[in-house]
Amino acid sequence: MVHQYKNNGYDIVLDVNSGAIHVVDDVTYDVIAMYESHSREEIVDALAGQYGREEAGEAYDEVQTLVLAGELFTEDVYEDYIMDFKKRPTVVKALCLHIAHDCNLACRYCFAGEGEYHGRRELMSYEVGKKALDFLIAHSGKRRNLEVDFFGGEPLMNWQVVKDLVAYGRQQEEKFDKKFRFTLTTNGVLLDDEVMEFCNREMGNVVLSIDGRREVHDRMRPFRKGDGSYDLIVPKFRKFADSRNQDRYYVRGTFTHENTDFAADVLHLADLGFRQISVEPVVAEPSEPYALREEDLPVLFEEYDRLAAEMVRRRKEGKDFNFFHFMIDLEGGPCVAKRLSGCGSGTEYLAVTPWGDFYPCHQFVGNEKFLLGNVDDGIVQTQICDEFKCCNVYAKEKCRDCFARFYCSGGCAANAYNFTGDICGAYDIGCELQKKRIECAIMLKAAESEEEHEEE
Numbered sequence: 357m358v359h360q361y362k363n364n365g366y367d368i369v370l371d372v373n374s375g376a377i378h379v380v381d382d383v384t385y386d387v388i389a390m391y392e393s394h395s396r397e398e399i400v401d402a403l404a405g406q407y408g409r410e411e412a413g414e415a416y417d418e419v420q421t422l423v424l425a426g427e428l429f430t431e432d433v434y435e436d437y438i439m440d441f442k443k444r445p446t447v448v449k450a451l452c453l454h455i456a457h458d459c460n461l462a463c464r465y466c467f468a469g470e471g472e473y474h475g476r477r478e479l480m481s482y483e484v485g486k487k488a489l490d491f492l493i494a495h496s497g498k499r500r501n502l503e504v505d506f507f508g509g510e511p512l513m514n515w516q517v518v519k520d521l522v523a524y525g526r527q528q529e530e531k532f533d534k535k536f537r538f539t540l541t542t543n544g545v546l547l548d549d550e551v552m553e554f555c556n557r558e559m560g561n562v563v564l565s566i567d568g569r570r571e572v573h574d575r576m577r578p579f580r581k582g583d584g585s586y587d588l589i590v591p592k593f594r595k596f597a598d599s600r601n602q603d604r605y606y607v608r609g610t611f612t613h614e615n616t617d618f619a620a621d622v623l624h625l626a627d628l629g630f631r632q633i634s635v636e637p638v639v640a641e642p643s644e645p646y647a648l649r650e651e652d653l654p655v656l657f658e659e660y661d662r663l664a665a666e667m668v669r670r671r672k673e674g675k676d677f678n679f680f681h682f683m684i685d686l687e688g689g690p691c692v693a694k695r696l697s698g699c700g701s702g703t704e705y706l707a708v709t710p711w712g713d714f715y716p717c718h719q720f721v722g723n724e725k726f727l728l729g730n731v732d733d734g735i736v737q738t739q740i741c742d743e744f745k746c747c748n749v750y751a752k753e754k755c756r757d758c759f760a761r762f763y764c765s766g767g768c769a770a771n772a773y774n775f776t777g778d779i780c781g782a783y784d785i786g787c788e789l790q791k792k793r794i795e796c797a798i799m800l801k802a803a804e805s806e807e808e809h810e811e812e
Contacts, residue, residue, distance in 0.1 A: 358429060359759035360389060363799040364665050369428070370798065372759050376427040377686060379802045383407040383415045391419055392429065435750055446745065447497035449700070451488055452707040452718045455480045455518055456509040460545050462580040465610060465638050465646055479514040480710040485521040487731035488708045493532050495734075503560075505539045507707075507718055512546035522558050541565065541608075543577070544589035552596050560604060564593045567609040568621020568635060576612065576646070594629055602631040606680060609635040612646035616655045619663040626670070626677045634680035637789055639771050648785055657792050664796035668803045684763070684797040698765035702728070702744025716744055719770035744769065747779050754782040760791045 357372040367385040369378040380388070383403060390399045396416050403412040422428040458477045459466075489504070496502055504525065506518050518540070525536040540555060541563040555562050566589060567573040574584025597605055607630045611618035622635050637656070640647040648656070663679065670676055699705055702716030709721060712731035720726040729736035749755040749766045767790060771783040 357432075357757070357759060358388060360385060361795055363661065363795055364668065364803070366799055366802045368795070368798055368802060370759060371428050371430055372762065373432045373434075374427060374430040375686070375762065376422075376430075377798060377801075378422070378427070379805075381415075383411055384418060387412065387415045387419050388428070391416075391423075396420075445497075446700075446703045447499050448492055448495040448704060448706060449499050449501070450503040450505070450705045451492050452505045452507050452705070453480065453485060453488060453521070454508065454707060454709050454718070454721065455485070455506045455511045455521075456514040457710050458513055459509045459543070460513065460579070461510070461543050461577055461585060463577045465576060465612060465640055465644075478710040480517060480708075482517050482520050482524075484708075484710065484712045484731060485517060486524055487712060489521065489525055489528065491731055491734065493528060493534055496534065500533060501535050501537065503537045503539065505541065507541050510543055510545070511540055512542050512551060515546070515551065519554060526558075537561075539563070543585070544592050545585060547589070547592045547596065552599055555596075556599055562596070562600070562605045563608045563634075564589075564596065564605060565609070566590070566593060566607050566625070567611070568615070568618070569624045572611075572615045572621055573609075575614065576610070590628065597630055597632075602629075606632045606634045608680075609633075610638050611635055612638040612640075613648055613652060614646050616652050617659060618656075619659040619666070622663055622679060623666065626675075631677045632680075633677055636681065637786065639768075639774070639783070639786065650785065653785070653788055656789060660789075660792050660796050664800055667800060671804070672807070681793045682797040682800055684794070684801065686798070686801055698748075698767070698769070701769055702726075702741050702747075716740070717770060719768070720773075743779065751780045752782060753780075754787065758787070758791070760787075760794050763794050764790045 359370040359372060361368055362385075367380050367382060369380055369385065369388055371377075383406075386403055386406075387399055390402065394402070396413070399416055400409055400412045403415075407415075419428065456479050458479065492502055492504070504521075511518055522536075522538055525538070529535055537560040538558055539561040540559050543565045565577070566586070567576055570584070570586040573586040577585055579585060593607060597607070607625050609621060609625070611621060615621060618635055622633055625633050625635070637648055638646060642649070664682065667676070667679065667682070699717070701720075705717060706728070707715045707718045707721050708731065709715070714728040714730060714735060715721045715723075715726050716728065726740060727737065728740055735741060747766065747769055749761040752766050752772075755761045755766050764787075767782065767786060769779040771786055772781040773779045775781065775783045
């Protein structure tokens with residue numbers, strides 16, 4: 357399978373099964389488009405008037421050389437592998453600890469219902485968190501590096517327990533030959549110097565929630581009485597990001613139908629001095645006024661293109677920043693298992709509620725159909741884990757012929773379930789946006805490579 361597209365002046369050809377990417381000229385681009393269905397003579401005849409017979413012929417021969425080298429129109433070698441992949445033993449390597457089912461903001465789009473997750477407000481006790489870490493260690497097999505994300509609601513509303521659990525985890529590292537990487541997601545309301553100092557010492561990554569421009573942020577992320585939170589958090593976030601040397605953090609926002617011009621929000625955050633930025637599409641019931649709609653897609657595509665082109669320009673000026681959804685590794689990239697199965701929710705990654713229940717991930721919390729077990733009894737509903745183990749790009753019908761499948765790994769199981777009733781379904785709007793982001797990410801790599809060659 358080959359995917360071709362043009363972006364920001366680049367003619368890009370992706371060979372899906374090999375992962376090879378080619379930036380080509382116009383004649384080669386047109387030859388590739390005809391290669392599988394036409395002979396050399398037919399292609400040269402068709403393109404001779406536009407490019408000349410000699411140039412068209414040379415382009416055809418270059419394409420054929422790439423085909424013979426296994427860099428174009430390669431066969432899919434992974435479908436047979438997936439059968440063995442399903443049988444593989446899995447270990448738990450990451451937990452999302454819902455340290456607080458409570459929040460001090462009332463974000464309009466919050467899938468957690470102001471932190472309650474459609475249940476009750478509660479803070480995780482140290483005892484429950486300790487049992488969760490013990491479970492992770494016991495079920496991590498020979499894996500040494502383990503990840504724990506302190507999530508909410510708002511984790512800083514249960515800050516002492518966060519600190520106590522980090523201390524407990526550190527105590528277990530040498531005893532069990534494990535290494536914990538702790539992360540934290542916060543809205544910043546309770547952020548202070550003591551929290552920053554602790555996080556800089558103990559947290560591998562910190563996610564700082566902000567949606568962009570003041571009017572956009574305050575409309576969607578107000579306090580419960582309606583006041584905006586932008587002016588309170590921005591100075592804190594800027595100080596925090598600088599204290600981490602503009603590394604090991606993300607400012608993370610959400611765009612909605614009400615700000616489809618979201619590139620302006622990304623650039624606003626960049627202009628505030630942030631270097632690590634993630635602004636992601638809202639996922640919401642279609643009935644919500646802020647939900648993204650199919651008719652928004654052309655506008656959103658243009659915004660991604662505009663943002664990518666601006667990032668090329670700023671990089672040349674030494675004002676570059678990272679945009680999470682445009683970050684892509686074209687050389688190493690994820691391993692085959694990751695390309696096929698994605699985030700590992702329900703198998704390698706679990707969410708833990710304040711009272712100790714296990715769910716496949718934070719977005720399934722509160723849906724009793726996906727209750728896996730608890731910190732006292734362990735995983736009881738193993739058949740649910742087996743279902744997630746079999747959720748991969750070959751189990752998803754819409755993924756089979758999609759050029760993006762080895763980059764997105766089939767997308768989010770929770771979004772698929774919420775929109776189709778099946779974890780092996782597909783959230784169509786999310787898929788279209790993902791494909792666009794991948795195209796922009798590859799274009800950025802092409803531009804970066806071109807700049808490096810110009811400097812040589």
